[in-house]
Amino acid sequence: MTGFDWGVIVRALPFLWDGMKVSLMLTGAGVLGGVLLGTVLAIMRLSPYRALSVAAAAYVTTFRSLPLILILFWFYFLVPLALGRPVGAFASAVIAFILFEAAYFGEIIRAGISSVRRGQLLAAKASGMTHLQALRLVVLPQAFRAMTPVMLTQSIVMFQDTSLVYVITLRDFMTVASIVAGRDGRVVELYTFAAVVYFVICFSASLAVRSLCRPAIA
Amino acid sequence: MQYNWNWGVLFQEPYYGWLLSGLRWTVLVTLGAWTIALMLGTAVGIARTWPNRAVRTLGAAYVEIFRNVPVLLQLFLWFYVLPELVPDGLGRWLKRDLPLPEFWTAVLCLGFYAASRVAEQVRSGIEALSRGQLQAALASGLTLPQAYRLVLLPIGFRLIVPPLTSEFLSIVRTSSVALTIGLLELTAQSRQIENYTFQGFESFAAATALYFGIALAATLLMHLIERRTAIAGMVGKGSLGGV
Structure with a gap:
């Protein structure tokens, strides 16, 4: 093996940064959409109406039993078919991530809501709030506080999962690193560099989550 | 939306055979990786609870490294980078003579990755036991390795059967x-069937x-294991499992 060539990474930095922006955008969209849809799913699962809770449970179980790659393939194939026109890899990846993450966030949020004491809901209703008002103003704010650490950890997992868009050749950080690695024949440099970047981001983020959430746990 | 349904494609050769062969590889990779993950994950999980601080730090480092890289x-590091970094002879063997390179690389990679997750479950199983268990084991004359082998692990493992089921399915x-x-x-x-036949619905639905x-099969099997290994009078089924 010839020496480690740092130059190739330096030259590829702008291209890699473009990829990182795609990874971050996917993560952001997935977290935002996933939390919103996940909240709806969690409320449905805890609803007294059986049809709603069964439908939400089926949704969550389905998405959690399938590989993310298969789901990316599903939507890469389905979204253009449903819309009747090609939409590109990014749009179908965003939709796939939101729907997939919603299943995971939904379970986290459900656990968070379940951790709020039942008396809170009853007291809110007794004071004249409707069911939805009681959820929105009393239960959910407490639930979100309790589950912030788990949700942040799930977001870190999701950031790593965005690398899987490689399979639909969307140019995220991982895919760009592999393109440069192939083009310049610098596999060792590029993949090592990518691994260090992912590690530094995810490890420092999880340290931050831990220190941020320690007072809340203690 | 225009689409020509043809479910029959799933039962035609060669596509039928492709699906079965795909299923076989998925099962084989999972079982291989699970074997590594259980053994290595148990070792790392023990390390994370070991009284010696240096050993605990090593265990924690393992978990952090494998958990914070996609x-x-x-997989690419194992497949493309590792053969370049090891001594020439070994590298050449890995690149040229290793039988079924994709399969064994996947087994190793997924096994080492899943070990970091299994380790966290093993640790939580051991930590779920009261400290008195370890102290009583040591006081009754067992050495530390004996205490782990005869007391902590047999009880701890029973507690973590449900989360281990999730880890197994996560490898799948x-x-x-x-x-x-x-x-x-x-x-x-x-995906290949979709590319050949344009029957995306049918092929992805089959997968x-x-x-x-x-x-379903794994969950049923694990329930069986859980019931067979339960200790009378101990916390039973479902008391620690899942959310």
Whole structure:
């Protein structure tokens, strides 16, 4: 093996940064959409109406039993078919991530809501709030506080999962690193560099989550 | 929306055979990786609870490294980078003479990755036991390794059967990354059928159904194991499992 060539990474930095922006955008969209849809799913699962809770449970179980790659393939194939026109890899990846993450966030949020004491809901209703008002103003704010650490950890997992868009050749950080690695024949440099970047981001983020959430746990 | 349904395609050769072969590779990779993950994960999990601080730090480092790099990238490191970094002879063997390179690389990579997750479960199982268990074991004359082997692990493992089931199913799902290095497992085969026949619905639905089937079979098996290994009077089924 010839020496480690740092130059190739330096030259590829702008291209890699473009990829990182795609990874971050996917993560952001997935977290935002996933939390919103996940909240709806969690409320449905805890609803007294059986049809709603069964439908939400089926949704969550389905998405959690399938590989993310298969789901990316599903939507890469389905979204253009449903819309009747090609939409590109990014749009179908965003939709796939939101729907997939919603299943995971939904379970986290459900656990968070379940951790709020039942008396809170009853007291809110007794004071004249409707069911939805009681959820929105009393239960959910407490639930979100309790589950912030788990949700942040799930977001870190999701950031790593965005690398899987490689399979639909969307140019995220991982895919760009592999393109440069192939083009310049610098596999060792590029993949090592990518691994260090992912590690530094995810490890420092999880340290931050831990220190941020320690007072809340203690 | 225009689409020509043709479910029959799933039962035609060669597509039928492709699906079965894909299912077989998914199962084989999962079982291979699970074997490594259980053994290595138990060792790392023990390390994380060991009284010696240096050993605990090593265990924690293992978990952090494997948990904070995307598994797809880990797979590429094993497959493309490792053969370049090891001594020449070994590197040449890895690149040229290793039989079924995609399969064994996937097994190793997923095994080491899943070990970091199994380790966390083993640790939580051991930590769930009261400290009195360890102290009583040591006071009754057992050495530390004996205390782990005869007291902490047998009880701890029973507590973590449900989360270990989730970890097993997580390997089933994660094994689909092996398609990126050319292993034609279930997801890859369903994609290939789509490419050949344009019957995306049918092929992806078949893969979906087969993944459900694996999950169902594994869950039933683990319930059986849980019931067979339960200790009378101990916290029973479901008391620690899942959310």
